[in-house]
Amino acid sequence: MSINKDFNKGNKISTNRLNTKFKKIKKVEKKKSTKSVIKMIIYIILFFIIIGFILLIVIYNKYLKGLSIEELKNYQIAETSIFYDRNGKELYKYYVENRTYVDYEKISKNIVNGLVAGEDQRYWENPGVDIVGLVRAGFRAIAGGERISGTSTITQQLIRNTIIQKKSNESLTEGIDRKIKEIFLSYQLTKSLSKEKILELYLNKIEFGHNTFGIEEASKKFFNKSAKDANIFEGSVLASLPKGPSYYSPYNHQDRLVGYLILDDEKADEEGKKDTKKLVSPEEVNSQKELVNSLKNKISNLKGKGVSDDSDKYVICNVDKTSLATKEFDVDEKGCTVLTYSRLFNFISDIKVKSGDKSLAYFPGRKDYILQRMLEDKYITFDDYKKAVIEGFGYKFNVVKEKIVAPHFVFYVREYLEKKYGKDSISMGGLKIYTTLDLDLQNKAQEIVSKQVKSNTSKFNAKNSALVSIDNKTGGILAMVGSNDYYSDDGKGQVNVITSKLQPGSSFKPFVYSIAMQKNQIGTKTPVYDLEMTFPGNYKPKNFDGRFMGKINISTALNHSRNIPAIKMFYMTSGVKEIVDFMHKLGADSLTMDENYGASLALGT
Template sequence: MSHSSRKPSKRKRKIITIVKLLFGMTILGLLVSTIFLVYLYNTNLPVADTDRNSRILDNQGQLMATLSASGRSYDPVTLEQISPLLIEATLSVEDRKFYDHVGFDIKGMGRAVLVNIEQMNRSQGASTLTQQLARNLYLSHAKTWSRKLKEAFYTVQLEMKYSKSEILQMYLNEIYYGHGAYGIEAASRMYFGKSASELSLAESALLAGIPKGPTYYSPYNHMDNALSRQKIVLSTMVTTGYITKQEANTAAREKLTFLPQGEQKTIVTAPYFRDYIRQFVVNELGITEDQLDHGGLNIYTTLDAHAQQAAEEAVAKEMDPDSDLEAALISVDPRTGYIKAMVGGKKYQNNQYNHTLATTRQPGSAFKPIMYLSALSSLKMNPLSTFKSEPTLFHYDNNRKTYQPSNFGDKYLGEIDMREAIAASDNIYAVNTIMTIGSDKVVETAQKMGIASPLQAVPSLALGTSPISPLEMASAFGVIGNGGLRMTPIAVTKITDATDEIIYDAEPNQGKQIVDPAAAYVLTHLMESVFDSGGTGNRVSSMMKRPVAGKTGTTDTDAWLVGFTPELATAVWVGYDKGRNIESTDGRRAAPIFAQYTEKALENVPPKIFPIPDGVVSVYINPESGLLATADCPNKTLEVFIQGTEPTEYCTLHGSEIEELPIEEVQIQDHSWWSNLKQWWME
């Protein structure tokens, strides 16, 4: 055997060395790459701007608003809540291979590199949806190599940590569509006034084309550009097989209807409540504005989304959008104090002033139940206490001052009791009442019920001449509806930081017993007459399908209806900001708003009667004499009293024989919810 056959040639050894080196470099590269990928996977992504925004959640833990320094509109939705046509249009024009690549379009990047080398700049790009998302979430839009490198790292991390569907959902919720609208839901509502789930093919194609140039392709700024871009999107959808050419042509010819540019702000859930929460956590809880804007806080509130929608719909239905007349609605659960709904004005875009917190409005006769509660609880009066309804000059302050009220329309009813006075809203009876029990006593009771606004201890207080906010009124009426137990209004139950640590936890609302439950129930029973025949709320009684008590109130400048069921205490106010006098038609808007809201908010809650506490007695009386009815009395009415204040003598107007009446023999002359409920039960 020759020497050359025993020993590899020099050239062969060199090749082997190179192969080993390449193999080693490959292994090393794979090892380094693996380590780097593991590092990226285990490294947290930066906190996105939208993640730094604090969130306001409703009573079910659902997102209702975000708080940010930029004030950007952000309404995140799931893929299931977005029209498939919009998703297909976006993928066609922005990233056709989205489901095939791992974050980068290699061929597209190659073409872009060649163009950039040829033009000696970095003008050409080939960003995938994942790259765009990384840039929008974590980086600026500056065209620098360092930004590109970070973008690549974040793109890899996004692809590693999230599924394709999650990335697409984040992208569609993050991308900018112009005019302050971030995300497809905000854009859809801004341009077309509808949810993203309702978008047509033509609308989807137009919106999908905007992110390439939100200003240049905005239909508000350049309609021709927007429609031209829409046709390009439709063409790409044909190419990718999502739609046919005929469908594309039909969509291109469709005439789109946009919301007027003056209304281009996106719809925000409960904007007045959102602002109220922001003020509350800053002013009352000591949380800074910076924490709100950049701390990623979760603010859990008491707002009921269903009740809020019912409130907004009721106000919108009854109010004229072209009038300066304003409205407010605030609703509280009397059992817990939780604020369930808040509408601070007719249209937030035009007027951000929250009228539910306004302490400059006179409640008028809506204040009377607070006074009557004071009268009943003092045991100085009962439902049968009578005064003569007639023009009267009252003397007070040791006879040094006089006050002469009048009834609406100068209508006087003669001798009436408390039930008739409440139903008809008689002013003379009310002033006689406050003169009997003392205005100081009424002020004391009102303050215990949660009225913090200053009250003047004068006879006119009985007619609601001291301004009180709707929130105070709703809370005070909640005391009546909750058996005299006051629950402090609560809007925020808990706040957690970005790490889900609790930084605020509301103390349980123990409540405070303001008056005897029997007094509160007797007043509730009387206030139900407001919605009976002859009552000031009778015209909306047909709309109410459940037990409800309340009181109307009207002044020259304000109209109210404040009322409650066992579940909700609600105040509705209507008036003008500048104190302008309201017309009679304006004053009739509060009651329908209250009725529509209450029924809609409680549509899934079975009607409940107000619970009858201990210390209440029910007796049949003859309304002519105010005494206990006998078998000879032709008219008999069931009335409730605080035990010990009921009449003890029997009526002798229709016979001298006294015979105790079996309950089943009495035909109650009552058209309230109680008789309706009995009739329904018997049927």
């Protein structure tokens, strides 16, 4: 018998009535529960509002009280820093006065657009702070533990260059303090001034390198024209420099700034090595005219268009599939490929042209990033982009001759100090910087280099030379001549040969000798033969004078820089690894095992 039947017979209570009662009870409980949840949510919201309000009061009183953008009106330009030699003789003034202030209307749109695209994409819409960028960086930091960086707007950078100074070694607390003030003042400045005025102040304030401050002087120095006349290529270069005036120097690091051509010679030399060269200067680029013109044509023939206004995809057509060095890009039967704007860099550098055993490709620089961003933000067309990329091939920057005492040395010291203490501390700190240089010895060193170059030019057509003199007791640099003429017309004189990575040549021989002598217990009077020989790999080295001295001792072989004995010393060591390890102990870290050195390492080649 079912339970329902018992209820119906015995107690005459209907099942429907029981169900009705149950439903009423359940409904009352739900109402009470809902009211409690709503009250709790309201209390939580009120709690956070009160806490937030209290925090705002604390932050305002601790960090923001008394801060005002009025300081910009009375802002004083920092003092000049002066470099001296060891005896107090002045070498160089590093100052912030070399500027000509220009109004916003006298600054080319190409410069403005390049700067905004590269430094602050949402500049025209943001309230002085890139909230979207900050949130995105915050999520990246939480998800991957990355350090939050690269979120400063142009307005924040202006504040940092005027009212608030960033310390090179600031603590986390100091960094937070500065950032809060920076954000507050940037917001205030954006409310008080137009976006155009803020850009005007910024571009007239910042440094562009080589004693040049403000956009007008920078444009005149590097391009010999006013800032209002800068074209797209020039605008992209000038917009690149605020990121690192020394690192992207048009004179010292043109390859980093505008990119460079890579020439590969597939034909191996006697030791099986293939030759790869960077082509940067006009002379280097013009030496490979056929290949350069071929690469220019490949790039010029490309057609490009965006997929849509809100898409990050870009379509490039007229692509010669056979000219792509890798299979990274899918090219359809119509010669088109779809890629993101951020991969445009990779695509251009993937184009390679060949002629015989030689091939040529392009490696982009900082200005190419600016151009890519300008294209993405619709400031320029694809034809503009291509033209500006090609314009950088072998570009010759304008050179203004400024007589600086010991220029290679002072710029070497300056770059070192900027890395250690921050650029602003050196350029605006009013410092007196005493160096190890002896100006009298420096002048003598310059005379020696100039005299030697004349001799080398007539004998070997070698038109450059360098010299460095170091105090063996302290390691201090007494004299540094980085090239024969820092102010040479071709601009190559500004390259510091001393700090460039070059083959050491015969100066490397003593290190190989020392290992061989220690390992084999031989001395300076041990006999060695300087005779024509064939070494493994059919390697037949010769001496610089084309002669052989026969039986000599080790001392004579080293003093006369004989190549055959040096190669013999190489084979008396355990080989390349032992030599490289030994050099690492001496601090020569640029030697690596992956360079495929052979016996010629003993000759410093």
